[in-house]
Amino acid sequence: MNRIARAFSSFALCLGLLHAGLGIAHAAGPGKLIIGYPPGQSVDIIGRLLADRLSQTTERKWIVESMPGQSGSIALAAVARMPADGSVMTLSASAALAGNPFLYTNVRYDPIKDFEPIGLMYDAPLLLLVNAALPVKSLPELLAYLRAHPGQLSYSSPGNGSVSHLAMSELLRRSGTSMTHVPYQGASKSLADLAGGQVQVSFDAIAAAQPFLASGKIRAIAISSKERVAVLPDIPTVSESGIEGFDMVPWVGLLAPAGTPRDAVDKLSVELGKIVQSEDFSRRVVSLGGRPRTAPAAEFRSFLRSEVTRWSGVIKTSGAKLE
The missing domain is CATH 3.40.190.10 (Periplasmic binding protein-like II)
Structure with missing residues (x-):
């Protein structure tokens, strides 16, 4: 190898190591973060912040795709049929996952069977x-x-x-x-x-x-939460005001299509936990009236099952139904 070739090879190696160290090399193709709520709403705002953070810490550049409609159900129905290869995720609220399947007659997904839970992110009393x-x-x-x-x-x-x-x-x-x-x-x-x-x-x-x-x-x-919230510490809970055990709090979590490889889910779950616990991310969630919450994939799966059971009962009792 002549001197010029050796110099070029060394430069390329150094550049590659630099990119890897800075976390800016995206070995995989871009991924999609599907959000089923209009731009400007809190889930959309947090989703865009999440996509930015994940693009910095994972091998993919994550691109937000808005797919609003039917209170989040349009996006979930679409994600349920997308490739389960780790390149697609969705940020969804409890209403779409645990409520809409029992409110609407035409929801085209099963909240348990059609998704791989990655992690809980925050709730909003x-x-x-x-x-x-x-x-x-x-x-x-x-x-x-x-x-x-x-x-x-x-x-x-x-x-x-x-x-x-x-x-x-x-x-x-x-x-x-x-x-x-x-x-x-x-x-x-x-x-x-x-x-x-x-x-x-x-x-x-x-x-x-x-x-x-x-x-x-x-x-x-x-x-509506079981505990008072830090931003409004003087406001008592419904439970301590006489309706014992009352806890009606919507939440938001990250999911992938069912069948997404376990190693991809676990890696994303770890990264998600780090992001949610970071100071700047937590501060943004709180500014939007939320409370940062973390639950890794297995824990989030159990939580989702319990919430589907709970909210389906509330809906049945209420008699609410939507077309």
């Missing part, structure tokens, strides 16, 4: 909200008001069969009270009418409620 003019400042006071004024109050939700609707249905069932349900198309209109007094009560996500709370037009009186 709901706030129990009232119009500021309503003379109640706690859940016990709200329940007492409902019993004293039967048929007079209504509650809003972002849609029939939404987690907000189901959480309220369960609260009313367990407390033996009732209100009229007024479903909307999305949280913005639901909360705007709550602030305006057209409806008096609602359950909704922390991030969606924050601007209305800041205006003073609505009041938070309880939170």
Whole structure:
């Protein structure tokens, strides 16, 4: 080998080692992260951040593909039929996995059989909200008001069969009270009418409620998780307010098509855990009203099974059904 050839070979070797050390060489082709929710929603925001982090720490460049529709079910149906070779993942919420198969008559996937769970990422407790003019400042006071004024109050939700609707249905069932349900198309209109007094009560996500709370037009009186949340430490849980054991919290996890190789799932699960526990990622989740949560593949699989059983029961009891 002449001097020029040896120099070129050494340069190429050094460059390759440099790229490998920096983690910027993508040995595999690009992967797809399918997200079944519109751009700008919290799942989409977190998904894009996740794709960026995974592109830095794995052998693939991960590209986000938006596929909104039917509250996340369109994306899940598509992913269930995509190649199970480690090149496809989806970020999905509990409503699409544990709720929609029992709400819609035309869902084309099985939440257990059609996916390989990779890991849990975060959850997002709901706030129990009232119009500021309503003379109640706690859940016990709200329940007492409902019993004293039967048929007079209504509650809003972002849609029939939404987690907000189901959480309220369960609260009313367990407390033996009732209100009229007024479903909307999305949280913005639901909360705007709550602030305006057209409806008096609602359950909704922390991030969606924050601007209305800041205006003073609505009041938070309880939170749907078993534990209080760090961003609103003074808001008691529904459970400690008298409905013992109440825990109605939507969550988000990462999945791949069923049959994805176990080594690929395990590697992605490890990387996901590191990302979720990182300071900047956790801070972003919290800013959107969520709580970072980690559960590796096997644990997430067990959790998913239990959640499918639990939410199917809640839906059956509520009588909610969608076409």
